[in-house]
Amino acid sequence: MDQKISTIQDVARAAGVSTATVSRTLSNPGVVAESTREAVMEAIRSTGYRVNHTARNLRRQRSGSVIALMPNLANPFFAQIIAAMSSVLTPAQYGLLIADTQAGPDAEARLSHYLLSGLADGLVLFDGSLTPSRLDIPGRPPIIAACEWMDGALPSVRVDNACGARLAVRHLAEAGHRRIGHVTGPPRNVLSVSRLQGFREELAAQGLEPRPDWIYEGDFTMDSGAMVARKWLASTDRPSALFLSSDEMAIGFMGAVQHAGLRVPEDVSVVGFDNIEVVGHLTPALTTIRQPRTLIGERAAELLLGMIEESRTDGPSEVIPVELIPRASVAPPRE
């Protein structure tokens, strides 16, 4: 079925408004009256008009998209950050492309591809395991690191991870614990490194010796937390309290300990990291370090848009404060 290609003039005529009003309705519907918007949308439907975004973006040398590179989309921690970024990017007329860096093979090659391809006007990097030197490409689009970045070379939005770890350990020490263990994330990950460093610093500040056999390696997932619990259950000389580097690991750890018939916090105290929504509904509710995810997502998108608008690859960084959320998973140690 043949169909005449409609123009913006056809739409304006059908809606009884100017072409400028049609443009404004399409680019920023919030600023036009409800009745105008309805008339324009109805005219667009009746005329079959389609905006050619590709042509428009080509004119302004923009792809109109921002890519967020995330290490694990299945982690609910990222879902809320994505929603917050969308809430900033959508009104600014940018689409958000999400790519899961760990979902396919060769994350580093794909990073180079995104940087070189012109697919996006800017990148938000959440994956702290990618090699910073791969970003050293002339003419690449602006990047904001939304995680702690080893060499500080990129503008970033980050939370103070070492500080969060110190708050967690201090809380356990103040409850009377002297035998405090830690479950790390993946060892190369910058978040793991910072939180482990904070853990060590606060142990020292509390006059406690670190015990290498009480530092367990996890990978941020629930399953790895459950695996650590099985090691902990099998050991006789074990810590009375654990700080885990993610809430997901704390969920897996608590579940496995409870399913084995022991109790939290009576038999072991637990502190997580992130404050994902579910942890307040657990029994016991999990004590954790809150990362304000909505704020992280919003500020990452806002700082990146600033760099894109000004065509710069440098820009300001921000540190978002963390706080301890005390709940029911910490109690004094048994004597």
Added chain:
Amino acid sequence: MDQKISTIQDVARAAGVSTATVSRTLSNPGVVAESTREAVMEAIRSTGYRVNHTARNLRRQRSGSVIALMPNLANPFFAQIIAAMSSVLTPAQYGLLIADTQAGPDAEARLSHYLLSGLADGLVLFDGSLTPSRLDIPGRPPIIAACEWMDGALPSVRVDNACGARLAVRHLAEAGHRRIGHVTGPPRNVLSVSRLQGFREELAAQGLEPRPDWIYEGDFTMDSGAMVARKWLASTDRPSALFLSSDEMAIGFMGAVQHAGLRVPEDVSVVGFDNIEVVGHLTPALTTIRQPRTLIGERAAELLLGMIEESRTDGPSEVIPVELIPRASVAPPRE
């Protein structure tokens, strides 16, 4: 700093390969040898070459993107589906744009905008609350509904929601429950409607009378599950078992019941819907209906790519089977 614009010929010369090999390396890196890929990527870096995707997409009249419209990105149920869609779309050279339909104002107007704007070559619709008549636009891109859709007008990938609800109720009845309640999702949502229908059908099949005051309205969130628990706790003539239309609501319900000092399943049996990862780690682990999320995401992406390649808006539909996952949140009722 001025910089000469590099061409694909410059890259081919620097890498010592043909321009066809450079193209192939960029469009489908999996088919070229590792050493070739490295040489080409190094040449791209040294020459500063950037592919102009926008121009390429304009030539083939494609945006190169697929948009997934989701009702709530903060729900971990969607994260795994997104990851599965990416795993199909990325090798096919499509970016995935995610839009949270409930994050901004006027979801219906934005849906029309996405359909009319040419921003994407195809849409995956997860939001069952959008009005199907809004999709009736000539020349729109193909859409696949990845949820149950009221009028069946769209190609879809869906799970058999009514069947899942019947499995849940049957499991409770077989444990001896005669006082079975239900917590719905948002009342207009097609998933809510199908699951409520399955709940009623299986009650009838078991010879049980539905009690209107035992059908509670939720909205799929943990908070709404906790709110229902407070009503349930305050009532004296209450159901001994509940089938909740999402795991998130079941988590909120169990948490609030347990925090009030009652026990699951001793005081109330609970069945959820979805089988999100966390529910196996809860205490008690939650009995639920499994939706195979990876399969849903993969099939949605594959069916949509088929429609895009063939430039059709019609296409096949698929029903993905569900199953009951029995865990520890169901026990016989107290006498």
